[in-house]
Amino acid sequence: MRYLLLSLLILALLRTFCEARCWRKPVGKNGCIKHGKLHQVHTVWRTNDCERCECKPEELVCCSQVFTPTNYDKKKCVPMFHKPSCSIHVVKKNNPLEFCKVFAGVG
Template identity: 25%
Template sequence: MKVLLSIIIICFSLALCNGMCSIDPNVTPAGCTDAYDGKTHPFGSTWNTAECMECGCHPNEMRCCARYGGIGHVEGCTGVLDLQTCEYRYYKQDDPSKPCDDMP
């Protein structure tokens, strides 16, 4: 019973770690076509997209994972993804021109 519980916990942890990834099985003999910019990348290559994703091309799939993470919701604040730094910036809900002071 302890082994089964351990396996469930490990599987749940792995699901959380890869929660911001997507897999596209549609690869061509020439490589992987990036859905974000339309460019074809050779097998074995990795690249960053303008949408803050890190993608890798493999013979059977293209995998893209978010380069950002952290807290997605802060009480009284609205999170906005900064595409220049790939980090969230938080602004007050009642005045979006003011950043939330209590955020790192």
């Protein structure tokens, strides 16, 4: 019973972390408006801000596609955003051409 409760708690926390990287907005009469552009209901697109957006009948849902490293050697390494791939690379402070190991992240 204890393991079941622990598993449910972990699943609830994971859902919270995933949902925190998304935002929702009500849909207008004609569809969804994002950055001044109208998108029809049932369309999916990727923004320049590295978000995946979906215009649903009841709401616009946009979620970040960027994996954010959280567990790495912060004394020797630094995260660098790479916009073309919508990713964050963790590199050595003294040699940005050398990647660091990442043990965990969010996204």
